[in-house]
Amino acid sequence: xxxxxxxxxxxxxxxxxxxxxxxxxxxxxxxxxxxxxxxxxxxxxxxxxxxxxxxxxxxxxxxxxxxxxxxxxxxxxxxxxxxxxxxxxxxxxxxxxxxxxxxxxxxxxxxxxxxxxxxxxxxxxxxxxxxxxxxxxxxxxxxxxxxxxxxxxxxxxxxxxxxxxxxxxxxxxxxxxxxxxxxxxxxxxxxxxxxxxxxxxxxxxxxxxxxxxxxxxxxxxxxxxxxxxxx
Amino acid sequence: xxxxxxxxxxxxxxxxxxxxxxxxxxxxxxxxxxxxxxxxxxxxxxxxxxxxxxxxxxxxxxxxxxxxxxxxxxxxxxxxxxxxxxxxxxxxxxxxxxxxxxxxxxxxxxxxxxxxxxxxxxxxxxxxxxxxxxxxxxxxxxxxxxxxxxxxxxxxxxxxxxxxxxxxxxxxxxxxxxxxxxxxxxxxxxxxxxxxxxxxxxxxxxxxxxxxxxxxxxxxxxxxxxxxxxxxxxxxxxxxxxxxxxxxxxxxxxxxxxxxxxxxxxxxxxxxxxxxxxxxxxxxxxxxxxxxxxxxxxxxxxxxxxxxxxxxxxxxxxxxxxxxxxxxxxxxxxxxxxxxxxxxxxxxxxxxxxxxxxxxxxxxxxxxxxxxxxxx
Numbered sequence: 123x124x125x126x127x128x129x130x131x132x133x134x135x136x137x138x139x140x141x142x143x144x145x146x147x148x149x150x151x152x153x154x155x156x157x158x159x160x161x162x163x164x165x166x167x168x169x170x171x172x173x174x175x176x177x178x179x180x181x182x183x184x185x186x187x188x189x190x191x192x193x194x195x196x197x198x199x200x201x202x203x204x205x206x207x208x209x210x211x212x213x214x215x216x217x218x219x220x221x222x223x224x225x226x227x228x229x230x231x232x233x234x235x236x237x238x239x240x241x242x243x244x245x246x247x248x249x250x251x252x253x254x255x256x257x258x259x260x261x262x263x264x265x266x267x268x269x270x271x272x273x274x275x276x277x278x279x280x281x282x283x284x285x286x287x288x289x290x291x292x293x294x295x296x297x298x299x300x301x302x303x304x305x306x307x308x309x310x311x312x313x314x315x316x317x318x319x320x321x322x323x324x325x326x327x328x329x330x331x332x333x334x335x336x337x338x339x340x341x342x343x344x345x346x347x348x349x350x351x352x353x
Numbered sequence: 354x355x356x357x358x359x360x361x362x363x364x365x366x367x368x369x370x371x372x373x374x375x376x377x378x379x380x381x382x383x384x385x386x387x388x389x390x391x392x393x394x395x396x397x398x399x400x401x402x403x404x405x406x407x408x409x410x411x412x413x414x415x416x417x418x419x420x421x422x423x424x425x426x427x428x429x430x431x432x433x434x435x436x437x438x439x440x441x442x443x444x445x446x447x448x449x450x451x452x453x454x455x456x457x458x459x460x461x462x463x464x465x466x467x468x469x470x471x472x473x474x475x476x477x478x479x480x481x482x483x484x485x486x487x488x489x490x491x492x493x494x495x496x497x498x499x500x501x502x503x504x505x506x507x508x509x510x511x512x513x514x515x516x517x518x519x520x521x522x523x524x525x526x527x528x529x530x531x532x533x534x535x536x537x538x539x540x541x542x543x544x545x546x547x548x549x550x551x552x553x554x555x556x557x558x559x560x561x562x563x564x565x566x567x568x569x570x571x572x573x574x575x576x577x578x579x580x581x582x583x584x585x586x587x588x589x590x591x592x593x594x595x596x597x598x599x600x601x602x603x604x605x606x607x608x609x610x611x612x613x614x615x616x617x618x619x620x621x622x623x624x625x626x627x628x629x630x631x632x633x634x635x636x637x638x639x640x641x642x643x644x645x646x647x648x649x650x651x652x653x654x655x656x657x658x659x660x661x662x663x664x665x666x667x668x669x670x671x672x673x674x675x676x677x678x679x680x681x682x683x684x685x686x687x688x689x690x691x692x693x694x695x696x697x698x699x700x701x702x703x704x705x706x707x708x709x710x711x712x713x714x715x716x717x718x719x720x721x722x723x724x725x726x727x728x729x
Contacts, residue, residue, distance in 0.1 A: 197437035198432065200432055223437070224441050226440060
């Protein structure tokens with residue numbers, strides 16, 4: 123088989139993923155996980171949260187630490203393995219259910235209205251645009267009426283000078299991350315518009331880190347009473 | 354072919370050891386109708402380019418699934434291309450609305466990580482294994498989407514071997530030449546490049562004829578290294594740079610580059626087991642009482658290790674020495690009748706192999722109590 127030396131590099135990607143993303147976000151990814159968890163659990167104690175494309179489990183564990191009942195799904199078994207090996211943040215917290223499942227297979231496993239919140243960090247930037255559209259539609263149907271959608275991901279800054287500055291800053295980090303993990307991330311484009319097209323309402327985009335990262339929050343239609351509780 | 358396509362092909366070939374993503378999604382080749390064949394592949398740019406060339410003049414759908422920009426075989430072996438990705442591609446393309454047929458043709462080499470039955474359950478599409486090589490796709494389609502036995506074997510013809518020599522030779526030549534140039538001047542660097550490229554090309558050309566695996570590869574590599582140094586010496590003389598120091602740098606640099614390649618020469622070929630493969634010392638084992646004669650293993654084995662015994666309606670292992678431990682047969686067996694057995698007597702069952710993938714074997718034992726591959 124073609125180069126096992128090459129495959130040896132690939133196989134340890136998952137173990138090194140956290141290090142790579144930590145480097146790329148310059149140590150700030152943990153604060154995003156906590157922010158998503160705060161938003162996902164704002165409506166109810168013991169909310170049912172889905173971490174979509176959970177990877178090594180950052181968001182899922184942050185949600186569990188806030189008392190949520192969490193399911194983390196990811197198609198990458200090696201990433202899940204890393205997530206499973208992490209300790210539950212709080213002895214009283216319910217353990218996260220880790221499932222090897224692609225975001226596109228959500229409909230096979232969960233009936234409609236299974237979750238109060240769907241959160242996702244750095245997963246959409248790994249999906250093609252047609253995949254994003256499909257996943258958003260299915261996610262909407264798996265949320266309860268008024269349920270929350272929370273997506274954190276990398277974006278390209280809008281003002282041109284910032285865009286150039288961002289590209290110059292990002293390149294060396296992206297190269298280093300690629301050399302360490304053989305993975306990289308690609309900024310998502312037009313995410314709020316795509317979320318609206320998928321039928322979500324109350325779409326709000328929050329930009330962080332010099333306009334280069336966003337947290338988009340939205341709600342599944344219906345459940346007007348719950349929507350008033352937005353922070 | 355346009356100059357741009359030629360340059361793109363050259364870039365993808367020279368950098369083929371690195372992931373290079375092509376766009377995913379359903380793309381038409383020719384003018385496919387709703388009943389045309391749907392061929393699935395990964396989004397490795399070089400593969401997509403070559404498939405489009407191999408299928409020129411035909412009317413088929415190409416469904417490009419996300420293999421993280423890695424070729425199908427390596428990606429499937431490493432867990433980077435699985436049935437999840439194929440299911441995702443089918444759904445994202447809304448395939449069931451765009452084609453009338455309910456059949457997907459999967460590349461045979463993806464069988465090491467893509468589980469056929471999981472795709473059929475999730476999508477309602479029937480999965481058929483295509484040939485191991487893209488070159489055979491035309492004949493496969495002409496035959497009514499049927500693979501003949503010889504098309505299941507992965508080939509390594511001279512053209513592919515020379516391409517592999519180039520892929521491994523140029524970075525090795527460039528690196529060793531740069532070091533040699535620093536130590537002995539540009540003429541020495543150029544001579545080292547000649548020596549390395551010549552010995553690497555000779556080695557790949559000789560793959561079918563010489564025992565270039567196991568401990569026996571080392572003297573053969575030394576022999577080819579000396580041959581390369583001979584050609585490098587001629588180059589050095591032609592450039593007018595021959596003297597004691599530059600020749601010594603040439604000899605050492607060329608031998609070091611050859612030795613680096615020798616470490617896992619087997620792993621750069623599709624015929625031998627890598628020196629680094631965790632399952633390298635395992636052997637394939639069949640439990641005859643579980644075998645139902647479905648023969649899926651025979652359909653996906655790229656080395657002709659297994660054969661159907663028609664009389665007993667069961668599979669038999671006919672050529673175990675040819676096995677490259679790709680585990681495709683184990684992953685696809687509907688009865689879990691195949692497994693790996695290691696020298697110490699321990700076994701790794703199908704369920705474990707499906708979860709850990711070939712090249713993760715022995716590393717990820719957290720979820721598998723009591724079953725640890727060697728090196729865990």
